[in-house]
Amino acid sequence: MTTTTSTPEAILDAVGGADNIVHLTHCATRLRFELHDASVIDKATVEAIPGVLGAVPQSGDRYQIVIGGAVQGVYTEIMNLPAMKSAGAMSDADVKAAARSKARGKNAIIDAFFEYLSDSFRPLLPVLLGASLIIAFEAMLDALGVVDFRDDAAKGATWVFVDSMWRSVFYFLPIMVAYNAAKKLNIDPWVGTAVMTALLTPNFMSLSSKAYTETAEGSGMFTEALKFSDQVTCTTNHTLGTESCVAHIFGLPMQLNDYGGQVFVPLIMVAVLAPLYKGLQKLIPVNLQMVFVPFLSFVVMMPVTAFLLGPIGVWAGSAIGAGLAWLNNSAPIVFAIVIPLLYPFLVPLGLHWPLNALMLINIDTLGYDFIQGPMGTWNFACFGATAGVLVLAIRDKDRVMRQTASGALAAGLLGGISEPSLYGIHLRFKRIYPRMLVGCAVGGLIVGIGGGLKASTFVFTSLLTIPVFSPMFLYVVGIAAAFLTAMTLIILTDYRTKEERAAAMAAAAGGAVEASAEDTAADLALEAGAAGATGADDAAAPEALEPGAVTEIASPLAGDVMALADVPDPVFSTGAVGDGAGVTPSGEIVVTAPAAGTVVVAPASGHAYGINLDNGVELLIHVGIDTVNLEGKGFDVKVEQGDRVEAGQELVRVDRAVVEEAGYSLTTPVLVTNTAKFASVELVASGGVEQGAALLRITAKD
Numbered sequence: 001m002t003t004t005t006s007t008p009e010a011i012l013d014a015v016g017g018a019d020n021i022v023h024l025t026h027c028a029t030r031l032r033f034e035l036h037d038a039s040v041i042d043k044a045t046v047e048a049i050p051g052v053l054g055a056v057p058q059s060g061d062r063y064q065i066v067i068g069g070a071v072q073g074v075y076t077e078i079m080n081l082p083a084m085k086s087a088g089a090m091s092d093a094d095v096k097a098a099a100r101s102k103a104r105g106k107n108a109i110i111d112a113f114f115e116y117l118s119d120s121f122r123p124l125l126p127v128l129l130g131a132s133l134i135i136a137f138e139a140m141l142d143a144l145g146v147v148d149f150r151d152d153a154a155k156g157a158t159w160v161f162v163d164s165m166w167r168s169v170f171y172f173l174p175i176m177v178a179y180n181a182a183k184k185l186n187i188d189p190w191v192g193t194a195v196m197t198a199l200l201t202p203n204f205m206s207l208s209s210k211a212y213t214e215t216a217e218g219s220g221m222f223t224e225a226l227k228f229s230d231q232v233t234c235t236t237n238h239t240l241g242t243e244s245c246v247a248h249i250f251g252l253p254m255q256l257n258d259y260g261g262q263v264f265v266p267l268i269m270v271a272v273l274a275p276l277y278k279g280l281q282k283l284i285p286v287n288l289q290m291v292f293v294p295f296l297s298f299v300v301m302m303p304v305t306a307f308l309l310g311p312i313g314v315w316a317g318s319a320i321g322a323g324l325a326w327l328n329n330s331a332p333i334v335f336a337i338v339i340p341l342l343y344p345f346l347v348p349l350g351l352h353w354p355l356n357a358l359m360l361i362n363i364d365t366l367g368y369d370f371i372q373g374p375m376g377t378w379n380f381a382c383f384g385a386t387a388g389v390l391v392l393a394i395r396d397k398d399r400v401m402r403q404t405a406s407g408a409l410a411a412g413l414l415g416g417i418s419e420p421s422l423y424g425i426h427l428r429f430k431r432i433y434p435r436m437l438v439g440c441a442v443g444g445l446i447v448g449i450g451g452g453l454k455a456s457t458f459v460f461t462s463l464l465t466i467p468v469f470s471p472m473f474l475y476v477v478g479i480a481a482a483f484l485t486a487m488t489l490i491i492l493t494d495y496r497t498k499e500e501r502a503a504a505m506a507a508a509a510g511g512a513v514e515a516s517a518e519d520t521a522a523d524l525a526l527e528a529g530a531a532g533a534t535g536a537d538d539a540a541a542p543e544a545l546e547p548g549a550v551t552e553i554a555s556p557l558a559g560d561v562m563a564l565a566d567v568p569d570p571v572f573s574t575g576a577v578g579d580g581a582g583v584t585p586s587g588e589i590v591v592t593a594p595a596a597g598t599v600v601v602a603p604a605s606g607h608a609y610g611i612n613l614d615n616g617v618e619l620l621i622h623v624g625i626d627t628v629n630l631e632g633k634g635f636d637v638k639v640e641q642g643d644r645v646e647a648g649q650e651l652v653r654v655d656r657a658v659v660e661e662a663g664y665s666l667t668t669p670v671l672v673t674n675t676a677k678f679a680s681v682e683l684v685a686s687g688g689v690e691q692g693a694a695l696l697r698i699t700a701k702d
Contacts, residue, residue: 007051008077011065014049016040018083022061026075030056031065038063047574054574120181120267127176131169138162140467170458171260175200178266185274191294192270195301199259199310207232208245208256232256255311261363265313269305276300324358328370328452336448339371340378340440340482344422344433359458373453373469376461377443377482383412384483385436386421388490401425416460429496435489443482450474542616545677547702552684554594554647555695556621556670559585561685564669569625572669577620579681580671581695589654589666591623592691593645602643603628606635606652610673611645617698618674623654625665634658648692670695677701 012018015033022034035041038061046055046065051074054066067074078084138159141147147155155163174196182192198204234245245256259265280293328335346355355371362369390405392398408421426432447453453475459465461479469475544551555561560583567573567582593611601610601620607627611619623635634655639645659666672681679701684694 006077007049008074008081010049011046011052011074012078012081012083014041014046015063015065018081021084024075024078026067026071031067031071031075031078033063033065035061035063037061053577116181116184116271117267119184120177120270121263123180124173124176127169131166134162134166137464138166172200174259174262174266177263178270181267181270182273185270187270187274187277188294191277191297192266192273194294195269195273195298195305196259196266198298198302199265199306204306205258207247208234249307252307254307257310257314259310259314262310262313264316265305265310268309268313268316269301272304272309273297273301325362325366325370332452333445333448336374336377336452337441337444339374340381340444341437343375343378344382344436344440359455363455363458368454368456369458370452370454372455372459372461373475373478374444374447376453376469376475377447377478378440379412379416379418379461380479381436381439381443381482381486382418382421382426383409384439384486385432385490385495386412386425387483388435388487389425389432389495391487391491392494413463416462416465425495431493431497432490432495435493435495436486438489439482439484439486442485443478446481447474447478450478453478542614544613544615544617544698545700547700549700551615551617551698551700552694553617553619553670553672553696553698554692555583555685555689556594556651556691557583557585557589557591557668558587558691559583559668559689561683561687561689561695562667563683564671567625567667567669568665569669572622572671575675577669578671578673578675580620580669581683581685582667582669583689583695584667585654585656586688589623589656590691591621591651591654591668593647593649593651594619594670594692594695595647597645599639599641599643599645599651602637602639602641602651604637605630605632606637606654609639609651616677617672620669620671620673621651622669622671623652623666624659625667627659627664630659630662630664633662672696672698 011031015021015035016037020036020040022036024034025032038057041055041057041063043055043057046052051067052065056064056066058064138147147159175193178192178196179189182189232245232247246253247256248254277293277297280296281289284292284296324335355375359369359371362371386405386409390402390409393401393405404425408425411417412421426436450471451474454470455468456470457468459468466472466476466479543549562582562584564575564580564582565573572582591609595613595615595617597611597613597615597619599609600612601608605628607623607630609621609623611621613619627635634657636653636655638650638652645651654666656666672678675681677700678698680697680699682697682699684697689695
């Protein structure tokens with residue numbers, strides 16, 4: 001009996017298994033491995049795997065495997081293999097986190113602190129978003145007068161139950177934060193969870209709860225008293241309308257708080273628990289750790305948290321919230337402008353989570369939050385910039401950016417999530433941020449002049465959560481102004497430089513790959529081949545594809561000819577992109593079209609040209625090796641994507657001195673990217689070749 005090994009499994013075996021992988025990422029067409037030992041890989045074995053187009057050894061223990069357009073799917077399947085999960089292979093997020101850790105400098109402690117905060121909250125994003133939409137639904141019904149959600153008795157059992165669907169998330173938030181924080185500090189997350197849960201049990205809560213006793217039998221009159229009145233003392237602050245209680249436990253005073261919704265407490269608790277837990281692991285024999293490490297952690301941390309850390313966390317959160325409240329009350333315009341201007345810089349670094357934590361504390365202590373309103377203007381300025389990008393993408397027929405912007409805009413307007421816009425678009429184009437910040441400032445100014453906003457609960461600022469904010473009209477005007485300002489500025493002034501726009505236009509037709517520093521020259525070549533494949537088959541067969549036809553392709557430049565196998569780039573030399581030849585240019589470098597056709601790839605960098613010849617041959621001319629890294633320096637581009645060209649028409653002029661000074665090879669692969677449609681592609685020139693002379697002979701299949 002034989003078993004079939006899938007492509008992902010075969011690739012994993014070929015690179016030495018999951019244990020040999022340090023980390024794995026991918027670009028547009030390649031899997032990019034960093035290995036413990038790359039010498040174990042047999043190149044021929046890798047290239048024989050179905051679906052693999054080529055293998056490219058790199059310096060050190062890095063290795064690339066060329067897959068083509070299916071690379072994302074293959075990457076995902078590899079990462080989902082049981083062997084990868086059991087080996088603990090690093091994901092993209094893990095790799096980025098490790099890189100951040102390595103990049104820490106003199107502010108290492110500060111960096112670690114903010115990473116701790118961010119990673120303790122980030123995994124909660126989905127449940128917070130889901131709960132916020134339930135809240136928005138309730139707020140809408142409340143605003144329309146359908147149900148009064150502020151009166152439990154009036155709304156009845158049905159809506160009390162609906163309330164519980166979102167209150168569960170926010171009330172038990174400290175438990176979730178404790179779990180994530182413990183994972184972040186590499187201790188058993190369930191131990192951290194259990195410690196925090198102790199402060200939310202009915203037993204703990206009963207210490208400050210009331211007991212009701214009937215004063216006269218059958219009278220229907222009741223009095224209330226503390227259940228443990230002889231051990232608990234409560235005082236009332238008549239100014240704030242709050243009550244605080246102190247219980248006497250083992251003869252020691254313990255301040256009683258409702259820790260539901262608290263976030264600072266679990267963060268402080270786990271930060272203290274982690275060194276204790278790791279210390280116990282060192283002291284206790286391995287065979288006893290399963291029982292005694294959790295036991296001693298509980299015995300120490302539950303009292304320490306209840307007596308000391310819990311009250312400190314509540315006090316710290318309340319103090320910071322009070323400070324921001326003072327600024328909001330004293331200088332509302334300044335506050336309303338500063339908040340939205342800060343967020344565009346905090347969110348990409350993950351530093352916005354502490355402010356989100358303060359919002360929760362404000363709601364718990366004040367009954368409302370005043371940060372979310374101004375923050376919403378930043379979100380909508382962000383979404384407005386994305387909308388502007390979408391408008392330009394539709395106008396320019398940029399399919400890739402249209403899809404990216406559409407998804408990001410939907411996530412923003414309906415979910416209040418800015419990350420798809422930020423990471424997918426805004427951080428890639430330096431012109432977006434200044435225009436977006438103007439939108440932030442305009443929206444914040446309107447909110448400040450209007451006297452500020454209050455949010456009745458914590459939500460993600462989207463179209464669906466508008467009813468949560470009061471006054472609602474001021475919020476709508478503020479976010480609309482922020483959105484429209486950013487969108488208008490992007491549409492009027494564009495989000496790209498002149499060069500970036502040219503590159504995007506070049507990539508728009510045929511699905512050509514974006515020519516960026518991350519995408520290698522071979523990536524562009526593979527995509528160029530895919531671009532040409534979409535049109536030729538639909539019409540009558542061109543002359544080069546007629547059965548048995550023989551077609552000669554002229555050399556696009558003068559120089560010395562070499563066999564494709566001798567081209568100094570393994571992706572080209574292996575024929576992974578297509579058969580052809582290499583030409584090392586001589587004298588002045590002028591690259592021309594070998595025959596009439598349409599330019600389907602012509603990036604602003606000038607390093608590569610994909611041409612669909614009228615005769616049915618799809619050609620890639622790649623000027624130099626790794627010259628994409630010059631970003632157009634030394635390349636005088638003469639054509640654009642979509643241009644019609646005739647035989648001998650100039651495509652680009654190249655400054656030899658610039659390329660050679662940068663240390664790049666000028667060897668130019670000339671490749672037939674639809675090689676599979678032909679019976680053979682042969683090199684007919686030898687030695688030197690003149691521009692326009694025969695270089696390749698292509699024979700069609702019978």
